[in-house]
Amino acid sequence: MSQKSEYQTNIDEQIEGNRRFIETDTHRMSYHLMPPVGLLNDPNGLIYHEGIYHAFFQWNPFETAHGKKAWGHYTSKNLVDWSLAPVALAPDQWYDKNGCYSGSAIVHEGVMHLFYTGNVKDADDRRSSYQCLAISEDGITFEKKGPVLHLPEGYTAHFRDPKVWKDGDHWLMILGAQNAALKGEAVLARSSNLTDWEFLGPIAGSGMNGLGNFGYMWECPDLFNLDGKDVLIVCPQGLDATGEAYHNLYQAGYFAGDFDSTDYSYDHGEFQELDRGFDFYAPQTFTDDEGRRILIGWMGMTDDQEQNQPTIENNWLHALTIPRVLEMRNNQLVQHPIPELEQLRGERRYFSQLELEKDVAFREAIAPSSEILLEFTRPVENTFELEIRSGLKIIYDRRSFIVERNTFDGKTSEQRAFSLARLSDMQIFLDGSSVEIFVNGGEVVCSSRYFPQEKDDAIEIRGHMHFDLSLWKLEGST
Ligand code: FRU
Known part of the structure:
Protein backbone atom coordinates (compact mmCIF):
# COMPACT_ATOMS: atom_id res chain seq x y z
CA MET A 1 0.00 0.00 0.00
CA SER A 2 1.32 3.41 -0.86
CA GLN A 3 1.45 5.88 1.98
CA LYS A 4 -1.39 8.33 2.36
CA SER A 5 -0.41 11.79 1.08
CA GLU A 6 -0.58 14.86 3.26
CA TYR A 7 -3.22 16.22 0.90
CA GLN A 8 -5.41 13.14 1.38
CA THR A 9 -4.90 13.33 5.17
CA ASN A 10 -6.10 16.95 5.10
CA ILE A 11 -9.13 15.99 3.04
CA ASP A 12 -10.00 13.15 5.41
CA GLU A 13 -9.86 15.59 8.31
CA GLN A 14 -12.10 18.03 6.44
CA ILE A 15 -14.63 15.29 5.71
CA GLU A 16 -14.58 14.03 9.27
CA GLY A 17 -14.93 17.55 10.68
CA ASN A 18 -17.93 18.21 8.47
CA ARG A 19 -19.85 15.04 9.22
CA ARG A 20 -21.98 16.58 11.94
CA PHE A 21 -22.97 19.49 9.65
CA ILE A 22 -24.16 17.33 6.77
CA GLU A 23 -25.93 14.78 8.94
CA THR A 24 -28.58 17.30 9.92
CA ASP A 25 -28.73 19.18 6.62
CA THR A 26 -32.12 18.56 5.00
CA HIS A 27 -30.79 19.93 1.70
CA ARG A 28 -28.42 16.97 1.28
CA MET A 29 -29.31 14.72 -1.61
CA SER A 30 -30.12 11.07 -1.32
CA TYR A 31 -29.29 9.86 -4.85
CA HIS A 32 -27.26 12.64 -6.45
CA LEU A 33 -23.50 13.00 -6.26
CA MET A 34 -22.35 15.93 -4.14
CA PRO A 35 -19.19 16.73 -2.20
CA PRO A 36 -18.87 15.55 1.41
CA VAL A 37 -17.33 18.96 2.05
CA GLY A 38 -16.27 21.92 -0.11
CA LEU A 39 -17.25 22.86 -3.64
CA LEU A 40 -17.92 20.47 -6.51
CA ASN A 41 -18.21 21.55 -10.11
CA ASP A 42 -17.75 19.74 -13.45
CA PRO A 43 -18.01 15.97 -13.84
CA ASN A 44 -14.65 14.73 -15.20
CA GLY A 45 -13.21 11.55 -16.65
CA LEU A 46 -16.51 9.69 -16.86
CA ILE A 47 -15.75 6.11 -17.82
CA TYR A 48 -16.94 2.54 -17.49
CA HIS A 49 -14.09 0.07 -16.98
CA GLU A 50 -14.10 -3.54 -15.82
CA GLY A 51 -17.57 -3.42 -14.34
CA ILE A 52 -17.07 -0.09 -12.54
CA TYR A 53 -18.44 3.33 -13.40
CA HIS A 54 -16.02 6.14 -12.51
CA ALA A 55 -17.27 9.68 -11.98
CA PHE A 56 -14.42 12.06 -11.20
CA PHE A 57 -15.31 15.65 -10.40
CA GLN A 58 -13.83 19.10 -9.94
CA TRP A 59 -13.41 19.55 -6.22
CA ASN A 60 -12.18 22.21 -3.87
CA PRO A 61 -12.35 20.25 -0.59
CA PHE A 62 -11.17 23.18 1.52
CA GLU A 63 -13.60 25.99 0.64
CA THR A 64 -17.06 26.52 -0.79
CA ALA A 65 -15.44 28.69 -3.45
CA HIS A 66 -13.60 28.04 -6.70
CA GLY A 67 -9.86 27.67 -6.30
CA LYS A 68 -7.19 25.02 -6.51
CA LYS A 69 -9.26 22.17 -7.84
CA ALA A 70 -8.49 18.51 -7.30
CA TRP A 71 -10.14 15.58 -9.04
CA GLY A 72 -12.47 13.92 -6.57
CA HIS A 73 -13.51 10.38 -7.43
CA TYR A 74 -16.71 8.38 -7.01
CA THR A 75 -17.12 4.79 -8.18
CA SER A 76 -20.20 2.65 -8.66
CA LYS A 77 -21.20 -0.75 -9.97
CA ASN A 78 -24.70 0.30 -10.97
CA LEU A 79 -24.85 4.11 -11.37
CA VAL A 80 -27.04 4.21 -8.27
CA ASP A 81 -24.85 3.32 -5.26
CA TRP A 82 -21.65 5.36 -5.22
CA SER A 83 -18.65 5.39 -2.94
CA LEU A 84 -16.00 8.04 -2.53
CA ALA A 85 -12.52 6.87 -3.54
CA PRO A 86 -9.26 8.62 -2.55
CA VAL A 87 -8.67 11.91 -4.34
CA ALA A 88 -7.37 11.05 -7.84
CA LEU A 89 -5.40 14.19 -8.74
CA ALA A 90 -4.17 16.84 -6.33
CA PRO A 91 -2.83 20.25 -7.44
CA ASP A 92 0.73 19.57 -6.31
CA GLN A 93 3.04 19.95 -9.33
CA TRP A 94 4.54 23.01 -11.01
CA TYR A 95 2.27 22.43 -14.03
CA ASP A 96 -1.01 22.09 -12.08
CA LYS A 97 -0.33 23.93 -8.83
CA ASN A 98 -3.38 26.20 -9.13
CA GLY A 99 -5.78 23.48 -10.14
CA CYS A 100 -6.15 20.14 -11.87
CA TYR A 101 -8.87 21.42 -14.14
CA SER A 102 -11.43 19.44 -16.12
CA GLY A 103 -10.72 16.60 -18.49
CA SER A 104 -11.54 13.07 -19.54
CA ALA A 105 -10.55 9.41 -19.26
CA ILE A 106 -9.82 6.59 -21.69
CA VAL A 107 -8.51 3.07 -21.20
CA HIS A 108 -5.71 1.82 -23.44
CA GLU A 109 -4.19 -1.65 -23.04
CA GLY A 110 -5.81 -1.99 -19.65
CA VAL A 111 -4.34 1.27 -18.33
CA MET A 112 -6.58 4.16 -17.40
CA HIS A 113 -5.38 7.49 -18.82
CA LEU A 114 -6.67 10.78 -17.43
CA PHE A 115 -6.20 13.92 -19.51
CA TYR A 116 -6.69 17.18 -17.65
CA THR A 117 -5.67 20.82 -17.71
CA GLY A 118 -2.97 21.99 -15.35
CA ASN A 119 -3.83 25.52 -14.33
CA VAL A 120 -0.96 27.72 -13.17
CA LYS A 121 -1.00 31.30 -11.97
CA ASP A 122 2.06 33.45 -11.38
CA ALA A 123 2.61 36.07 -8.68
CA ASP A 124 0.73 38.64 -10.80
CA ASP A 125 -2.21 36.29 -11.30
CA ARG A 126 -1.24 35.61 -14.92
CA ARG A 127 -2.48 32.26 -16.10
CA SER A 128 -0.76 29.44 -17.99
CA SER A 129 -2.33 26.14 -18.95
CA TYR A 130 -0.90 22.71 -19.76
CA GLN A 131 -2.71 19.65 -21.01
CA CYS A 132 -1.51 16.85 -18.77
CA LEU A 133 -1.66 13.08 -18.51
CA ALA A 134 -1.93 10.78 -15.49
CA ILE A 135 -2.17 7.00 -15.69
CA SER A 136 -3.40 4.22 -13.45
CA GLU A 137 -3.25 0.42 -13.45
CA ASP A 138 -5.88 -0.04 -10.76
CA GLY A 139 -8.19 2.90 -11.51
CA ILE A 140 -7.66 4.25 -7.98
CA THR A 141 -4.11 5.58 -7.69
CA PHE A 142 -2.76 7.77 -10.47
CA GLU A 143 0.75 8.53 -11.59
CA LYS A 144 1.22 11.94 -13.18
CA LYS A 145 3.16 12.05 -16.43
CA GLY A 146 3.15 15.85 -16.80
CA PRO A 147 2.24 18.07 -19.76
CA VAL A 148 1.62 16.39 -23.13
CA LEU A 149 0.41 19.43 -25.06
CA HIS A 150 1.57 23.03 -24.69
CA LEU A 151 -0.35 26.14 -25.60
CA PRO A 152 -0.28 26.60 -29.39
CA GLU A 153 0.33 29.93 -30.97
CA GLY A 154 -2.70 32.11 -31.54
CA TYR A 155 -4.46 31.22 -28.27
CA THR A 156 -4.78 32.76 -24.82
CA ALA A 157 -4.20 30.61 -21.72
CA HIS A 158 -7.96 29.94 -21.62
CA PHE A 159 -7.26 26.64 -23.32
CA ARG A 160 -8.55 23.62 -21.43
CA ASP A 161 -10.85 20.66 -20.75
CA PRO A 162 -9.38 17.93 -23.04
CA LYS A 163 -11.79 15.20 -24.11
CA VAL A 164 -10.01 12.26 -25.76
CA TRP A 165 -11.35 9.41 -27.91
CA LYS A 166 -10.12 6.87 -30.42
CA ASP A 167 -10.59 7.66 -34.09
CA GLY A 168 -9.30 4.89 -36.38
CA ASP A 169 -5.62 4.37 -35.61
CA HIS A 170 -5.23 7.77 -33.93
CA TRP A 171 -6.42 9.39 -30.79
CA LEU A 172 -8.16 12.74 -30.99
CA MET A 173 -8.45 15.39 -28.30
CA ILE A 174 -10.97 18.21 -28.38
CA LEU A 175 -10.41 21.25 -26.20
CA GLY A 176 -12.19 24.44 -25.28
CA ALA A 177 -10.25 27.55 -26.25
CA GLN A 178 -10.12 31.29 -26.63
CA ASN A 179 -8.23 32.51 -29.68
CA ALA A 180 -6.04 35.61 -29.76
CA ALA A 181 -9.00 37.59 -31.12
CA LEU A 182 -10.83 36.62 -27.89
CA LYS A 183 -13.33 34.34 -29.58
CA GLY A 184 -14.41 30.95 -28.26
CA GLU A 185 -13.45 27.82 -30.22
CA ALA A 186 -13.43 24.03 -30.02
CA VAL A 187 -10.02 22.86 -31.23
CA LEU A 188 -8.48 19.47 -32.05
CA ALA A 189 -5.19 17.73 -31.37
CA ARG A 190 -4.08 14.28 -32.56
CA SER A 191 -1.79 11.58 -31.26
CA SER A 192 -0.76 8.06 -32.16
CA ASN A 193 0.72 7.16 -28.75
CA LEU A 194 -1.24 9.28 -26.23
CA THR A 195 1.87 11.17 -25.13
CA ASP A 196 2.89 13.18 -28.22
CA TRP A 197 0.11 15.45 -29.38
CA GLU A 198 0.00 17.50 -32.53
CA PHE A 199 -2.23 20.56 -32.59
CA LEU A 200 -4.60 20.56 -35.57
CA GLY A 201 -6.72 23.70 -35.17
CA PRO A 202 -10.35 24.71 -34.63
CA ILE A 203 -13.30 22.71 -35.93
CA ALA A 204 -15.98 25.11 -34.71
CA GLY A 205 -16.11 28.46 -33.01
CA SER A 206 -17.44 31.96 -32.76
CA GLY A 207 -17.50 33.34 -36.30
CA MET A 208 -16.82 29.95 -37.93
CA ASN A 209 -19.02 27.66 -40.07
CA GLY A 210 -21.60 30.40 -40.55
CA LEU A 211 -21.91 31.02 -36.84
CA GLY A 212 -22.01 34.70 -35.92
CA ASN A 213 -20.48 36.18 -32.83
CA PHE A 214 -20.75 33.30 -30.39
CA GLY A 215 -18.93 34.00 -27.18
CA TYR A 216 -15.47 34.82 -25.89
CA MET A 217 -14.65 31.34 -24.60
CA TRP A 218 -15.93 27.79 -25.12
CA GLU A 219 -15.53 25.40 -22.21
CA CYS A 220 -15.88 21.63 -21.82
CA PRO A 221 -16.32 20.36 -25.40
CA ASP A 222 -17.32 16.78 -26.18
CA LEU A 223 -17.64 15.27 -29.68
CA PHE A 224 -19.27 11.92 -30.35
CA ASN A 225 -21.34 10.03 -32.87
CA LEU A 226 -24.86 9.18 -31.89
CA ASP A 227 -27.42 7.52 -34.12
CA GLY A 228 -25.62 8.67 -37.29
CA LYS A 229 -25.00 12.29 -36.24
CA ASP A 230 -21.81 13.88 -34.89
CA VAL A 231 -22.75 15.84 -31.82
CA LEU A 232 -20.55 18.60 -30.45
CA ILE A 233 -21.43 19.63 -26.92
CA VAL A 234 -19.88 22.90 -25.77
CA CYS A 235 -20.34 25.53 -23.09
CA PRO A 236 -19.99 28.99 -24.64
CA GLN A 237 -19.38 31.95 -22.37
CA GLY A 238 -20.45 35.44 -23.38
CA LEU A 239 -23.74 34.89 -25.22
CA ASP A 240 -26.34 37.60 -24.64
CA ALA A 241 -29.82 36.53 -23.62
CA THR A 242 -32.14 36.80 -26.62
CA GLY A 243 -35.87 36.13 -26.39
CA GLU A 244 -36.28 32.79 -24.68
CA ALA A 245 -32.66 31.73 -25.09
CA TYR A 246 -29.49 31.98 -23.02
CA HIS A 247 -30.86 33.22 -19.72
CA ASN A 248 -28.26 31.56 -17.53
CA LEU A 249 -24.92 33.32 -17.17
CA TYR A 250 -23.16 30.67 -19.30
CA GLN A 251 -24.73 28.15 -21.66
CA ALA A 252 -24.47 24.42 -22.16
CA GLY A 253 -25.67 23.16 -25.53
CA TYR A 254 -24.83 21.26 -28.67
CA PHE A 255 -24.56 21.25 -32.42
CA ALA A 256 -25.66 18.29 -34.53
CA GLY A 257 -23.59 17.81 -37.68
CA ASP A 258 -21.11 15.78 -39.67
CA PHE A 259 -17.50 15.48 -38.64
CA ASP A 260 -15.09 14.46 -41.37
CA SER A 261 -12.05 12.78 -39.85
CA THR A 262 -10.09 12.83 -43.10
CA ASP A 263 -9.80 16.62 -43.20
CA TYR A 264 -11.08 17.36 -39.68
CA SER A 265 -13.88 19.60 -40.83
CA TYR A 266 -17.18 19.84 -39.03
CA ASP A 267 -20.34 20.89 -40.76
CA HIS A 268 -23.04 21.64 -38.22
CA GLY A 269 -26.49 23.03 -37.61
CA GLU A 270 -27.68 25.50 -35.01
CA PHE A 271 -26.70 25.60 -31.37
CA GLN A 272 -29.40 24.15 -29.12
CA GLU A 273 -29.54 24.40 -25.36
CA LEU A 274 -29.29 21.09 -23.54
CA ASP A 275 -31.35 22.13 -20.57
CA ARG A 276 -33.89 24.86 -19.82
CA GLY A 277 -33.53 25.04 -16.04
CA PHE A 278 -31.43 27.34 -13.87
CA ASP A 279 -28.54 25.04 -13.04
CA PHE A 280 -26.90 22.96 -15.70
CA TYR A 281 -23.36 23.27 -16.99
CA ALA A 282 -20.22 21.45 -18.12
CA PRO A 283 -21.84 18.12 -19.01
CA GLN A 284 -19.73 15.18 -20.17
CA THR A 285 -20.67 11.91 -21.87
CA PHE A 286 -19.26 8.40 -22.07
CA THR A 287 -20.39 4.99 -23.30
CA ASP A 288 -20.81 1.88 -21.22
CA ASP A 289 -20.66 -1.84 -22.11
CA GLU A 290 -24.21 -1.73 -23.45
CA GLY A 291 -23.18 1.02 -25.86
CA ARG A 292 -25.37 3.58 -24.15
CA ARG A 293 -24.25 7.20 -24.49
CA ILE A 294 -24.66 8.53 -20.95
CA LEU A 295 -24.49 12.18 -19.91
CA ILE A 296 -23.90 13.67 -16.48
CA GLY A 297 -23.86 17.43 -15.93
CA TRP A 298 -22.99 19.80 -13.16
CA MET A 299 -26.21 21.05 -11.55
CA GLY A 300 -24.66 24.44 -10.95
CA MET A 301 -23.11 27.46 -12.55
CA THR A 302 -20.16 29.67 -11.66
CA ASP A 303 -22.01 32.90 -10.95
CA ASP A 304 -22.62 35.43 -8.19
CA GLN A 305 -25.79 33.64 -7.10
CA GLU A 306 -24.04 30.43 -6.11
CA GLN A 307 -22.63 32.10 -3.05
CA ASN A 308 -26.17 32.58 -1.69
CA GLN A 309 -26.87 28.86 -1.54
CA PRO A 310 -27.94 27.83 1.96
CA THR A 311 -25.72 24.72 1.96
CA ILE A 312 -22.67 26.97 2.32
CA GLU A 313 -23.57 27.23 6.02
CA ASN A 314 -22.82 23.52 6.19
CA ASN A 315 -19.60 23.82 4.19
CA TRP A 316 -20.67 22.16 0.97
CA LEU A 317 -21.85 23.43 -2.40
CA HIS A 318 -23.31 21.95 -5.62
CA ALA A 319 -24.20 18.54 -7.00
CA LEU A 320 -24.15 16.58 -10.25
CA THR A 321 -27.27 15.68 -12.24
CA ILE A 322 -28.62 12.16 -12.45
CA PRO A 323 -27.12 10.18 -15.35
CA ARG A 324 -29.15 10.44 -18.56
CA VAL A 325 -29.14 8.20 -21.61
CA LEU A 326 -28.96 10.20 -24.83
CA GLU A 327 -30.88 9.53 -27.98
CA MET A 328 -30.73 11.47 -31.26
CA ARG A 329 -34.14 12.07 -32.77
CA ASN A 330 -34.72 14.38 -35.76
CA ASN A 331 -31.40 16.13 -35.15
CA GLN A 332 -32.31 16.78 -31.53
CA LEU A 333 -30.94 15.21 -28.40
CA VAL A 334 -33.50 13.49 -26.24
CA GLN A 335 -32.50 12.68 -22.65
CA HIS A 336 -33.83 9.73 -20.66
CA PRO A 337 -33.27 9.27 -16.94
CA ILE A 338 -31.05 6.23 -16.52
C1 FRU B 1 -16.21 24.80 -16.23
C2 FRU B 1 -14.76 25.09 -15.83
C3 FRU B 1 -13.78 24.43 -16.79
C4 FRU B 1 -12.55 24.30 -15.94
C5 FRU B 1 -13.13 24.00 -14.59
C6 FRU B 1 -12.36 24.55 -13.43
O1 FRU B 1 -17.08 24.94 -15.16
O2 FRU B 1 -14.53 26.49 -15.78
O3 FRU B 1 -13.57 25.12 -17.99
O4 FRU B 1 -11.69 23.30 -16.39
O5 FRU B 1 -14.44 24.53 -14.58
O6 FRU B 1 -12.87 24.09 -12.22
Missing part, protein backbone atom coordinates in the same frame (compact mmCIF):
# COMPACT_ATOMS: atom_id res chain seq x y z
CA PRO A 339 -33.39 3.25 -15.97
CA GLU A 340 -31.24 1.98 -13.08
CA LEU A 341 -32.84 4.68 -10.93
CA GLU A 342 -36.03 2.60 -10.89
CA GLN A 343 -34.26 0.47 -8.27
CA LEU A 344 -34.75 3.34 -5.85
CA ARG A 345 -38.51 3.34 -6.18
CA GLY A 346 -40.56 2.44 -3.15
CA GLU A 347 -44.21 1.54 -3.47
CA ARG A 348 -46.06 3.31 -6.25
CA ARG A 349 -48.98 5.59 -5.39
CA TYR A 350 -51.09 5.69 -8.51
CA PHE A 351 -53.98 8.01 -9.25
CA SER A 352 -55.68 6.99 -12.45
CA GLN A 353 -57.73 9.33 -14.66
CA LEU A 354 -57.66 12.27 -12.30
CA GLU A 355 -60.00 14.99 -13.42
CA LEU A 356 -59.43 18.36 -11.85
CA GLU A 357 -62.15 20.94 -11.97
CA LYS A 358 -61.44 24.66 -12.07
CA ASP A 359 -60.40 26.09 -8.68
CA VAL A 360 -60.09 22.69 -7.03
CA ALA A 361 -56.54 21.74 -6.11
CA PHE A 362 -55.22 18.22 -5.79
CA ARG A 363 -52.93 17.95 -2.78
CA GLU A 364 -50.80 15.01 -1.76
CA ALA A 365 -47.95 14.50 0.68
CA ILE A 366 -44.58 13.83 -0.89
CA ALA A 367 -41.17 12.73 0.35
CA PRO A 368 -38.29 15.15 -0.35
CA SER A 369 -36.68 12.47 -2.54
CA SER A 370 -39.38 11.39 -4.96
CA GLU A 371 -40.24 10.67 -8.54
CA ILE A 372 -43.41 12.10 -10.04
CA LEU A 373 -44.85 10.92 -13.34
CA LEU A 374 -47.69 12.96 -14.81
CA GLU A 375 -49.30 11.72 -18.00
CA PHE A 376 -51.97 13.90 -19.50
CA THR A 377 -54.85 11.95 -20.96
CA ARG A 378 -56.33 14.93 -22.78
CA PRO A 379 -54.58 17.95 -24.33
CA VAL A 380 -53.73 20.59 -21.74
CA GLU A 381 -55.70 23.60 -22.93
CA ASN A 382 -55.92 25.62 -19.74
CA THR A 383 -53.44 26.83 -17.21
CA PHE A 384 -51.76 24.00 -15.36
CA GLU A 385 -49.79 24.53 -12.19
CA LEU A 386 -47.82 22.08 -10.09
CA GLU A 387 -46.43 23.44 -6.86
CA ILE A 388 -43.75 21.36 -5.18
CA ARG A 389 -42.85 21.72 -1.51
CA SER A 390 -43.73 25.46 -1.67
CA GLY A 391 -40.32 26.25 -3.16
CA LEU A 392 -40.99 25.51 -6.77
CA LYS A 393 -43.72 25.87 -9.37
CA ILE A 394 -44.08 24.29 -12.78
CA ILE A 395 -46.59 26.16 -14.91
CA TYR A 396 -47.91 25.47 -18.39
CA ASP A 397 -49.86 28.41 -19.66
CA ARG A 398 -50.82 29.33 -23.21
CA ARG A 399 -48.12 27.10 -24.69
CA SER A 400 -45.46 28.50 -22.42
CA PHE A 401 -43.64 26.20 -20.00
CA ILE A 402 -42.39 27.96 -16.89
CA VAL A 403 -40.20 26.85 -13.99
CA GLU A 404 -40.39 29.20 -11.03
CA ARG A 405 -38.32 28.89 -7.88
CA ASN A 406 -37.59 30.90 -4.79
CA THR A 407 -34.29 32.73 -5.15
CA PHE A 408 -31.47 31.31 -3.04
CA ASP A 409 -31.68 34.19 -0.59
CA GLY A 410 -35.39 33.36 -0.21
CA LYS A 411 -36.43 36.97 -0.81
CA THR A 412 -38.21 36.65 -4.12
CA SER A 413 -38.85 34.21 -6.96
CA GLU A 414 -37.42 33.84 -10.47
CA GLN A 415 -38.47 32.08 -13.67
CA ARG A 416 -37.16 30.31 -16.74
CA ALA A 417 -39.68 30.01 -19.57
CA PHE A 418 -39.85 28.61 -23.09
CA SER A 419 -42.50 27.89 -25.74
CA LEU A 420 -43.82 24.37 -25.91
CA ALA A 421 -46.49 23.51 -28.47
CA ARG A 422 -47.85 20.51 -26.58
CA LEU A 423 -47.43 18.99 -23.14
CA SER A 424 -47.99 15.25 -22.95
CA ASP A 425 -46.05 14.09 -19.89
CA MET A 426 -43.55 15.03 -17.23
CA GLN A 427 -41.21 12.79 -15.28
CA ILE A 428 -39.85 14.72 -12.32
CA PHE A 429 -36.95 13.74 -10.06
CA LEU A 430 -36.91 15.48 -6.71
CA ASP A 431 -34.10 15.25 -4.21
CA GLY A 432 -33.25 17.17 -1.01
CA SER A 433 -32.60 20.41 -2.92
CA SER A 434 -32.93 19.68 -6.62
CA VAL A 435 -35.46 19.07 -9.35
CA GLU A 436 -34.98 17.58 -12.81
CA ILE A 437 -37.99 17.72 -15.09
CA PHE A 438 -38.06 15.50 -18.20
CA VAL A 439 -40.77 16.98 -20.39
CA ASN A 440 -42.49 15.00 -23.19
CA GLY A 441 -40.37 11.90 -22.78
CA GLY A 442 -37.13 13.87 -22.35
CA GLU A 443 -37.45 16.12 -25.42
CA VAL A 444 -36.81 19.02 -23.04
CA VAL A 445 -35.14 18.86 -19.64
CA CYS A 446 -35.07 21.48 -16.88
CA SER A 447 -32.56 21.01 -14.06
CA SER A 448 -32.49 23.29 -11.04
CA ARG A 449 -31.54 23.49 -7.44
CA TYR A 450 -34.15 24.83 -5.02
CA PHE A 451 -34.24 25.04 -1.27
CA PRO A 452 -37.61 24.23 0.25
CA GLN A 453 -38.51 24.70 3.88
CA GLU A 454 -38.39 21.48 5.85
CA LYS A 455 -42.10 21.53 6.63
CA ASP A 456 -43.30 21.82 3.03
CA ASP A 457 -43.61 18.18 2.08
CA ALA A 458 -46.54 18.23 -0.33
CA ILE A 459 -47.39 18.79 -3.96
CA GLU A 460 -50.40 20.73 -5.14
CA ILE A 461 -51.83 20.60 -8.65
CA ARG A 462 -54.23 23.20 -9.98
CA GLY A 463 -55.99 23.59 -13.32
CA HIS A 464 -58.83 22.07 -15.27
CA MET A 465 -57.35 18.89 -16.78
CA HIS A 466 -57.21 15.11 -16.98
CA PHE A 467 -54.18 13.03 -16.08
CA ASP A 468 -52.70 9.88 -14.60
CA LEU A 469 -50.34 10.45 -11.71
CA SER A 470 -47.72 8.12 -10.22
CA LEU A 471 -45.65 8.97 -7.16
CA TRP A 472 -42.69 7.06 -5.80
CA LYS A 473 -40.52 7.73 -2.81
CA LEU A 474 -36.89 7.26 -3.89
CA GLU A 475 -34.62 5.65 -1.34
CA GLY A 476 -31.06 6.53 -2.21
CA SER A 477 -27.87 6.15 -0.29
CA THR A 478 -25.46 8.93 -1.27
